[in-house]
Amino acid sequence: MRVAFVARGDPVAGGRAGFGARLTAPLLLGSLLNPLNTTMISTGLVAIGHDFGVGPADTAWLVSVLYLASAVAQPVLGRLADGIGPRRVFLAGLVVVAASGLVGALAPGFGWLLVSRLLLGIGTSAAYPAAMAVLRDEATRLGRPTPRTVLGRLSFAALGSAAIGPTLGGLLVAAAGWRGIFAVNVPVAIVAYASALLWIPKDVPRDEVAERDGPGRSRADGSRADRSRAGKGSSGGLDPLGILLFSGALSCLVVFLLDLRDPMWWLLAPVVVLAAVLTWWQLRHPRPFIDLRMLGANHALARTYLRHGLSYLVVYCVMYGFTQWLEESRGLSSLDTGLVMLPMSLAALVCSLLGARTKGIRGPLTVAAVLLAAGGALLLFTTGSTPLAVLLLTGACFGIPQGLIGTGNQAAVQQFAPADAIGSAAGLQRTAQYVGAITASGLISLAYGRRADDAGLHLMAGVGAVLAVALVVLTVTDRALRTGGKTSQERQLP
Template identity: 65%
Template sequence: MGARSGAAADTRAADTRAPVASGFGPRLMTPLLIGSVLNPVNSTMIATGLVAIGHDFGVGASSTAWLVASLYLASAVAQPTMGKLADLLGPRRIFVSGLLVVLAAGLTGALAPGFGWLIASRVLLGVGTSAAYPAAMSMLRAVSRRTGQEAPRTVLGLLSLAGLGSMAVGPVLGGLLAATTGWRGIFALNVPLAALALVLALLWLPKDDKDGKDNRDNEEAAGRNSGNDAAAHGTGAASKASLDGLGIALFGATLTATMLFLMDLDHPRWPLLPVVAVLAAALAWWQLRRPSPFIDLRMLAHNRALSFTYLRHGLAYLVIYCVMYGYTQWLEEAHGYSSFHTGLIILPMSLAASVCSVLGARTKGIRAPLTLASALLAAGSAMLLVADHTTPLAALLLAGVLFGLPQGLTSTGNQAAVFVQAPADAVGAAAGLQRTSQYLGAITAASLIGLFYGQRATDAGLHDIAVVSGGLSLLLIVLTAADRALRTRKNSS
């Protein structure tokens, strides 16, 4: 591990000194970066538009929570699916197809005559925007294979920063659009962004190369014959050889049934629980039988360190999204701020998240940043527990900062953990599951907000969110401190 860390450090140093290789220049990266911001910015931009949408369509917080959960449900299934499709069919083709779906979704939301149309738009946005990041990673691998050059670390860093930064500024951008153009502008913004990325992709992105696909086929064949160890862990190129359609369907059905139960916790639909159990059992049975499963349960069982990283990441983002969506609604409905002013109030949260995403990527350890992130989440939860509609502006800004700082630390810390804990030939698949755990946290957060707020955000509802967030933050501290893998691994990622 020491030799590997030293080599990685040398590689990073060389990458930071060297200019971007010609194959990874602006023509390649510009459309990829524009496409990669669409999912994270849509995931948070809606936060400061939920109250206005609810007023226009006469629905409460428990209903508008579906606008949050529907995108994350679609993304949780679509992200790993699009990654496999990019490997099988070609990254450019999948990237362009995703942008066409985003165009349709943006128009649907901007012109929606009813609330149900907005839900449909968010589902389409989840599917369409999920194509960009995995297709970008697949394309970088293809360019690296064709040019014989490794993708510079600065290039990978740009993709990571695009996701973190756009997620952080999403609420501010959404507040500005809601105040100036109305909430429909939040959906309409996708049209020019996707159109620009589409034009640049068609002009500048290299076409999917048949020879590259033949090479991948050869690599997959080699992976299938590489030995029982890779098969036992379900890793390697063999895992990409085919698309597990039934596994994807069962996974999506299990998540949908679970979400339907969670989204109405004040009136629980108890008959759904046996349905969830049956679907989950069928999913597990099928995945254990598949040589190339959609979700590799055997690998997760063998790799407990990676499984704990997914758990920590999902719990951390459950807290982060509870506050990101719950806090903004409370500022508008309980405190009386406009969408625009709410966006300005949480601007320090966005700036803190962006700064920490950069600083977190430069840290050498994993355990210390994750522990600090959990402690900051606990401190922020304590502030919300005593906040009410008379809390002064300075305290509101400080609370936002306390929740912004952990966003960057959590994302980069767990990303580094996945990099060192995942099997060397399955880092991409492992990163996709990390993103899925984040979406599951977001879905759960949306259901809790609907339960605690009901038809309107109140001080009491915010305090309930703070109690849950504080308890989960303390649990995160324990999970981080007790994880021996984080204590024993000296990682420089």
């Protein structure tokens, strides 16, 4: 059986050394595109607004439309990768990314930029879940689990690319204008596509993967045979009605949040109705899009999602709101703004490595929450005449938590999620992060309106500081966060 699998698994079956550089390189390159594009645009929003005559309330859509697309597409494409094969989904996503880059770089109007970001959100969302499925299939082929160092590289690629996004965006805007932020996706997608075509094995029949996984897999793992059958010409495994209900509820909520200065209260009615129908349907579907029963019984995991969403709400308020204030009120160029944000990026990178080496979860997350509160307090007293050193310190106060939050909450998901549902649990963590980012966009539009001024920055900082204090309480009082806790996989070992 093993010989047959390797012969069909191609293209480097004879010479690939397990989880080597050739297999992981395209996976890492593709996986960094989504987080990179979520933050890279922050230093181009002002220039885009000036060119098309729109303000922060409008440019906030460029942020939110990508998060909305990603929040829905990540779990959908992850399930699709399980059904038809991860290599196909990975390559298709890169084609969409390249197309989105061309649309954005050549956009004649602001509406085309929204289309570009929508396509970008869908295309980049294929990479991470497909990469996890590729690694799972390779682990099945080799008969051993994916090395933790490989999974660590995926996490670092996501966090690192998000952290350097504002700085890279500033450099691109300075060198090629804001269109460079969109155009850069084209060559990256082409390189990732070519390397994936050469080095990622062709997809094997999904029933063969299910057979090699063995009969001992629990039903919550998707019972890979069931998942394979669902993926073959059937929509049953995707729960299309659940996806539509979730997308509709989230879309209405996003539209409401993006115009908090003049809220359309009537939108809350469809949000409530769609959420109620979604809940009813998910509790009755045999393979629901969102496993509400698991979430209702697993309070520690639910608190992890809440903590993760709140944390990124505060972080992204600074990522987007602080950068716009630096350009419009402080008068810095896009390049200078990127350089001011550099300490934040470096602190996030360093602390992501340090956070991955810590054994406990509560300590790093508590430190992160306290620093978020301190950073919000500093912003409350920030004005156009604040010394540059204080601005750099403020950025670092948000960079350190960004690194600790990413690794800490990922460890919490690994500890609290069922071992046979870790993939879907990780996808929901990403969704919580996206919802936090979308809410941050709404808060920015409420605080700034047509221009990023001191008063708007102080309003945003005050809300962020209050949320950070709530985050401290939520973290300190969470008894499930204990040092040395076993992961769900370890608890199942004899």
